[in-house]
Amino acid sequence: MSSNSSLHIVIFPFMSKGHTIPMLHLTRLLLLRRGITITIVTTQANSPFIRQSLYDTQPPVNVIELAFPANIPQLPPGVESTDRLPSMSLFVPLANATKLMQPDFERVLKSLSASGGISFIISDGFFGWTQQSAEKFGIPRLVFSGMNNYTMTICGVLAGDRSHLRLGPDEPFTVPGFPWVNLTMNDFDPTFNDPELKGPHMEFIMEVATATSKSQGIVVNSFYELEPTYLDYWNREFVPKAWCVGPLCLAEPPKVDRDQKPEWIKWLDQKSAEGRSVLYVAFGSQAEISPEQLREMADGLEQSEVCFLWVVRSKVEGLEERVKERGLVVREWVDQVEILRHESVNGFMSHCGWNSAMESICASVPILAWPMMAEQPFNARMVAEELGVGLRIVASNGSVRGFVSSEIVEKMVRELMEGEEGKKARRKVKDIGKAARKAMEGGSSWRTLDQLIDETCRKKDP
Known part of the structure; x- marks a missing residue:
């Protein structure tokens, strides 16, 4: 563990239950380490779920609300999360709208930095723009990834070797370096099969990938023993370093006996x-x-x-x-x-x-x-x-x-x-x-989270 007597970590989950919930589990894991203070940044509509999920944490988590941009073309009024989207075809407009929150987010960073400092930021991978904010204030940023190492590594390899694009949609091919992995074009979201790499969705993905490559590391909801070949390959061939600290759902506290069950x-x-x-x-x-x-x-x-x-x-x-x-x-x-x-x-x-x-x-x-x-x-x-x-x-x-x-x-x-x-x-x-x-109970994931904290803090305070 870091020798810092007190660490302050800012966590910024993407507005989707599938991204928010594991980051709330990560929050609980971090709070098990002594001397850590956590501030979660979210939007007003997403705040109640976060507050309710973490009502019992000690020390209490500080939740700061940002106003979600209004009058965004394509987005219905009041929609601040993917759960409320009428169609996932509107995901990119929702994600791009968050860029307009950058000035407010930076005001939060400025205020927190002035009142005691920020050790590092963990923000969702979809918030690529937070990397610019982190650099502006000299704060290390870690990316929270919703993917496993298997997917990250295979997509990383095939982003460089796009020879499969000449095949039919269901024609099998093997992945360079991983001859046992058989895929087809239909395994990919259609966006990835565009030889021109154009369009709003692909532009968003490229922005996210560029920002991720500049960050201090990737936090992965997995554990080393599950996919060692892929984690080792990623950390040997790609940047930034991936840290397996999961499965994060094991940080969910057991349900207390209730008088009224669902x-x-x-x-x-x-x-x-x-x-x-x-x-x-x-x-x-x-x-x-x-x-x-x-x-x-x-x-x-x-x-x-x-x-x-x-x-x-x-x-x-x-x-x-x-x-x-x-x-x-x-x-x-x-x-x-x-x-x-x-x-x-x-x-x-x-x-x-x-x-x-x-x-x-x-x-x-x-x-x-x-x-x-x-x-x-x-x-x-x-x-x-x-x-x-x-x-x-x-x-x-x-x-x-x-x-x-x-x-x-x-x-x-x-x-x-x-x-x-x-x-x-x-x-x-x-x-x-x-x-x-075993990985979470003092094993590989528990140790990795300690190492991640130490290494990230050392980068901030050499």
């Missing part, structure tokens, strides 16, 4: 009492699923005859009546970690966002990976092919993108919950779950 926990308790195994189904708050695909999902779950708890925003006509006691459909926000830790839950059909994958691994629950967007196809390959902690759903035409029939859903659900491949994944995820907990 209905979905009562339902899981009932399934547990009946000795029945439950498949948890959730695709995050940002997946955009067509009505036709939702119907196929519903039909496949119904035909599988497996018990399931499905968190979905859209109404699935008639499903609850047809599955009666065997299935529960929930449309409100749920505590995913609490669900995955429930003894009745023995499988997770997931979009394979990295937080969800980590939470499932830590709960020793195997994953049925059904990626929807962004880097999720990479996570799905990692889960199924690299780690063996889950199975993978592919489209009816064999592509990693496209329409999935109810027959495929039924077959894969049964295989995960009852088949031999599912049993193998269940054994593997238990072993990796144990390694994850």
